[in-house]
Amino acid sequence: MTFDISRRGLLVGTGATIGSFALGRSRALAQASTPLKIGFISPISGPLGGFGQTDGYVLEKVRAAMAAGVTINGRGYAVEIVDRDTQSDPARAGQLARDLINNDAVDIMIAVSTPETINPVSDACEAAGIPCISTVMPWEAWYFGRGAKPGEPSPFKYGYHFGFGVEEFFRAYVSQWDLIPTNKKVGVMYPNDADGNAIRAALAPKLAEAGYDIVDPGAYETGTSDYSQQIRLFREAGVEIFNSFPIPPDFAAFWRQAAQQGLHRQVQIAQIAKTGLFPSDFAALGGLGNNLASAAYWHRDFPYSSPATGLNGKELCDGYEAATGRQWTQQLGATLSAFDVVMAALAAADDPKDKEAVAAVMPSLKADTIGGVVDFTSGPVKNVASGPIIGTQWQKSESGPFEFDYVITENATDPNVPVTGTLRPYNG
Structure with a gap:
């Protein structure tokens, strides 16, 4: 037709x-x-x-x-x-x-x-x-x-x-995470909701099969205010990749606490989904939003x-x-x-x-x-x-009218999409 x-x-x-x-x-x-x-x-x-x-x-x-x-x-x-x-x-x-x-x-x-x-x-x-x-x-x-x-x-x-779906996340994450040398230890925080439970059941095993060491403190409830236990576990395990699927307020609370407790200094790749998708998600993060890795279902x-x-x-x-x-x-x-x-x-x-x-x-x-x-x-x-998920990163803008540029760093799930930037270490 x-x-x-x-x-x-x-x-x-x-x-x-x-x-x-x-x-x-x-x-x-x-x-x-x-x-x-x-x-x-x-x-x-x-x-x-x-x-x-x-x-x-x-x-x-x-x-x-x-x-x-x-x-x-x-x-x-x-x-x-x-x-x-x-x-x-x-x-x-x-x-x-x-x-x-x-x-x-x-x-x-x-x-x-x-x-x-x-x-x-x-x-x-x-x-x-x-x-x-x-x-x-x-x-x-x-x-x-x-x-x-x-x-x-x-x-x-x-x-x-x-x-x-999970397959697209897996392909994008493996493609993205291979761009920077890490110890392949991944600290995951998946909430006790439909997204988190689906991702825990399907994505985490695929990442483990691909050679990543998954450090999972267990499902947390939406609206949690104290993440000290998870942060302590991630620090002690030496995780260099962080992955989460939280709602925006939960991630903002977690990442501020992670910075206060020093976790952000050891993380090479902070890969977030469900939040970190939009400029408004960074209003509460200030400079902590620079070099956060994201994923784009559209760009x-x-x-x-x-x-x-x-x-x-x-x-x-x-x-x-x-x-x-x-x-x-x-x-x-x-x-x-x-x-x-x-x-x-x-x-x-x-x-x-x-x-x-x-x-x-x-x-x-x-x-x-x-x-x-x-x-x-x-x-x-x-x-x-x-549908595709494309690896992306928020990088401090050097010339644009907005604080961050949203650059495409990999395109494994749709090669027609142009790669427009290079992934940078979060703590680089």
Whole structure:
């Protein structure tokens, strides 16, 4: 299938059923009778609010691109996006999803960023028979964390998730950690939540098999305030690599204490995920944020464009910085890619208002997005499409308008992405 999706005539292809989608046609609104309603749920505020900080800008761009309506398979539709803020509360996320389903009658749902948002929204949609597209959490925490069993058929019909998993983290970490000589002793802090439990069960054994010595003090509870025990263990073990998947406030508390107790001086690589993704995560760290290693599920240097808006990564990020005065974040492209997938799915169905028809085309969908191709035909399990994790590092800016530059240091999970910097030792 091919469809004209932007005023520039950008063409994209998918592997799903034949259909067509045209954006910004004057006839679309003239033909429209009922709108296509897209629900959108993310954490705009609360401890996970860094994930949602840029979502308003993305929604503005998507709404502007679709303001004149769309034509799908020869029929015109208005497009309405109904967005909600979870306030980082999982119970609220589920309730918001049920409200959008029952009161706003959405045709399809988007849930982005972390299990605390995505899993309760996905569960609500599955129970109600509403197609749901999600991204930005390890797929294992989405799939197995919601009751699927290894080796058994998928229990999900309406929910589809795309993005990174343990395999991508493993490949990126091994590639990244080989860039600096270390003793391969890795101190890990994985929380007692969906992300942490999935990572502990799958990633840590793979790292051990690859020759890394894993020092694990055990799961900690979100909101812990005293990390002296973990820091003491890491210091005594001589760890030179640190890896964690905390929420931002927890990491800020831990890393300040680690600096006070001298752990930061022996760490060569501080590799963090779930936090350290956005400039706002460093507000409480000051100089301690310099040379923290991170991982990008999207970056402005990704060489792809968005069919839903026609924007490439540079245009999206430059526009955000000009409009807000704030530094771009990787969530810009991640959120926009979800809309790219949704529009491809709606276009692939014979009737985009038919929820069963939309769900039926998802297993065969291949969609071009600003983050690359999302391919549900070749995922690790049904209902999942793999996505990249790229090794990155926050480095003190020498010339830019912002305190840190976010550089790409390795690209094992997507060689099309350019490497733009050299990994530096944290304590160098």
